[in-house]
Amino acid sequence: MLRAADTGDDRLQLRLDAESKSLLQRAASYRHKTVSQFVLATALEEARKVIRENEIVTLSGPDWTVFYDALTNPPAPDAALREAFARYKKATG
Template identity: 75%
Template sequence: MSGAAETKDDRLQVRLSAEAKTVLQLAANYRHKTVSQFVLTTALAEAEKVIRENEAVSLSAADWKVFYDALSNPPAPNAALRKAFAKYQKTVG
């Protein structure tokens, strides 16, 4: 989040039980935040974690070597690739 100059135009409403609200309030108090601040910062941190887990690729050292070698020394194009590239050039321009 970028800071004080950021405008906050969107709103998110959540229905929850009294027990859930009490738990959130207690946790927010421990962090010296409002419930809204606590929920937003916690939800954003979890959202970023989920995005990283689904968009980042981790490779072992052996897999990285295979991947790097394939990028550094690609095989010669076969007939199907040449045909696809010719079709692409014809379509795109």
């Protein structure tokens, strides 16, 4: 698999103190990577984790059953929902 650090044209610059740079160099050497490869791989891993935490919904078994039932057997619209839909239609249409 090609890595972005090997094939990309975009550049990301950052400033850091000597201690932070030394720490990154040390960690990168343990992984047998350049600092750029190490930072990119670590940042991408964290980015995927943050996206998963914020974009993927996981439901327990009982919650899934309630959710699925609401999708497959939705309740009939009540007066408030009909009124809201009428306002929406008027505003958008």
